[in-house]
Amino acid sequence: MTRDTVQRELPKASVAESLAVLNDVFIPNVAKGVLIRRPKVVGIAERLGLDRRAVHRLQQLNEKYGSGPLMLQVPGEKTMALVLDPEHANRVLDQSPEPFATAEQAKRSALAHFEPDMALISHGPERDERRRFNEAVLQTECPVHGLGERFVEVVKQEVDELLHDTRQRGDSLDWGTFFETWARVVRRVVLGDTARDDHALTETLGKLRAAGNWGFMHPGRDSLRDALHERLRLYLRRAEPGSLAAEVARVPTNETTQPEQQVTQWLFAFDPAGMATFRTLALLAAHPEHARLAQEEAASLEQQPRPELSYLRACVLESLRLWPTTPMVLRQSTETTLWENGAMPADTSLLILAPYFHRDDRYLASANRFDPDLWLQPEGAVEWPLIPFSGGPGICPGRRLVLLVTSTALARLLAQREFRLDPPTRLLSSKPMPPLLNNYDLKFKLDAY
Numbered sequence: 070m071t072r073d074t075v076q077r078e079l080p081k082a083s084v085a086e087s088l089a090v091l092n093d094v095f096i097p098n099v100a101k102g103v104l105i106r107r108p109k110v111v112g113i114a115e116r117l118g119l120d121r122r123a124v125h126r127l128q129q130l131n132e133k134y135g136s137g138p139l140m141l142q143v144p145g146e147k148t149m150a151l152v153l154d155p156e157h158a159n160r161v162l163d164q165s166p167e168p169f170a171t172a173e174q175a176k177r178s179a180l181a182h183f184e185p186d187m188a189l190i191s192h193g194p195e196r197d198e199r200r201r202f203n204e205a206v207l208q209t210e211c212p213v214h215g216l217g218e219r220f221v222e223v224v225k226q227e228v229d230e231l232l233h234d235t236r237q238r239g240d241s242l243d244w245g246t247f248f249e250t251w252a253r254v255v256r257r258v259v260l261g262d263t264a265r266d267d268h269a270l271t272e273t274l275g276k277l278r279a280a281g282n283w284g285f286m287h288p289g290r291d292s293l294r295d296a297l298h299e300r301l302r303l304y305l306r307r308a309e310p311g312s313l314a315a316e317v318a319r320v321p322t323n324e325t326t327q328p329e330q331q332v333t334q335w336l337f338a339f340d341p342a343g344m345a346t347f348r349t350l351a352l353l354a355a356h357p358e359h360a361r362l363a364q365e366e367a368a369s370l371e372q373q374p375r376p377e378l379s380y381l382r383a384c385v386l387e388s389l390r391l392w393p394t395t396p397m398v399l400r401q402s403t404e405t406t407l408w409e410n411g412a413m414p415a416d417t418s419l420l421i422l423a424p425y426f427h428r429d430d431r432y433l434a435s436a437n438r439f440d441p442d443l444w445l446q447p448e449g450a451v452e453w454p455l456i457p458f459s460g461g462p463g464i465c466p467g468r469r470l471v472l473l474v475t476s477t478a479l480a481r482l483l484a485q486r487e488f489r490l491d492p493p494t495r496l497l498s499s500k501p502m503p504p505l506l507n508n509y510d511l512k513f514k515l516d517a518y
């Protein structure tokens with residue numbers, strides 16, 4: 070960087086433009102619920118196409134101000150910037166947590182309601198230890214987790230029970246029914262079979278997430294949080310074979326690790342995986358040519374104990390590209406950082422809005438189409454930021470486990486039944502994929518093959 074870069078100032082949005090970003094990007098995302106979705110608001114956002122509006126707003130600012138990063142004018146001491154350039158997005162993610170900390174202020178105030186010591190909102194040596202622990206238990210680098218065979222078995226059992234129940238319900242499937250099954254799978258995978266019917270645990274976490282949606286505006290529910298952690302410690306002490314709790318018992322920890330708070334994140338983060346699975350079912354129902362390929366692959370689940378299911382994984386990733394469940398990836402700079410266009414002060418919150426990159430029809434030919442091939446290339450082949458699981462050293466350490474569980478669930482469903490959207494016009498391959506797909510009102514009719 071030259072002296073000139075240091076002296077130049079980054080472009081700054083006007084007050085009116087900053088308010089428009091607040092209105093089109095922040096308010097709708099916060100209203101939908103950052104930590105637990107509010108289904109009614111999701112429905113409204115879908116009908117009004119609010120997610121498209123957010124992408125358009127950032128595209129307009131990009132056309133006007135160029136690559137940025139673009140400083141916003143926000144009230145008070147806080148500084149905030151929009152990342153508008155693909156290379157900048159990659160840089161911010163690659164250079165996390167220094168000088169771009171994952172522990173961004175707004176994220177901290179939301180997640181601290183139930184997991185104040187979780188890796189994502191920790192920094193320095195504490196973050197290093199908690200990240201190490203997460204990677205070790207979740208086996209981040211393994212395409213199929215060491216307990217994969219057991220997890221496949223759990224998914225098969227629960228999906229079979231679900232399909233049995235749907236026969237009593239007139240061969241139809243809605244979100245509520247699917248989600249009950251999903252929550253059982255999650256509790257068994259994370260905590261073990263004795264947690265299968267511990268709905269109270271999921272409900273307690275739901276209440277804390279609802280408080281977290283309000284960030285610093287909610288006083289917090291400390292006794293509920295302590296009760297949740299106490300219950301999780303009980304499951305961790307039990308360390309049931311074949312669950313992540315058993316892995317926790319095998320991995321070294323110290324007083325910094327706080328395993329129960331990392332486990333809280335796992336339980337919470339499996340929720341969006343259920344949403345992605347249900348949306349993938351809808352995508353496949355609307356795209357019969359892709360459904361055929363998925364069904365062929367699904368058959369391999371019967372022949373191998375834990376197949377990799379790469380096509381179904383690509384379909385899930387496509388659902389997450391089209392409708393990312395973490396649309397706002399936030400970082401906070403820990404020092405002054407230099408850019409081609411000038412310097413950014415320390416303590417700036419940087420927003421990478423995933424849909425702005427995922428749906429950029431100026432650069433991506435299939436921005437608004439369902440195109441699983443995008444994910445069938447070797448990892449790292451695409452430099453464009455497609456970041457449903459974030460990227461760089463802060464990338465989701467659970468992503469391969471998520472893809473294992475979601476692809477297995479889909480394979481088991483598709484191997485036994487054909488899924489039709491109800492009504493069939495809910496999602497159409499002949500039209501661009503909508504800016505948001507409300508998973509809460511999706512319904513399917515199930516046919517025998």
Ligand code: HEM
Pocket residue numbers: 171176188189190200203207334335336338339341342343345389394395397398399456457458459462463464465466467468470471
């Ligand atoms: C569809 C499901 C999921 C998606 C889309 C997803 C996405 C993400 C994203 C985008 C981040 C980074 C957030 C940020 O930088 O602010 C993240 C972090 C994380 N995720 Fe996931 N996640 C999912 C499920 C899971 C599951 C099931 C687990 C555990 C079993 C998990 C464990 C974590 C952890 C521990 C972090 C913090 C990593 C760190 O700060 O180093 N995630 N996830």
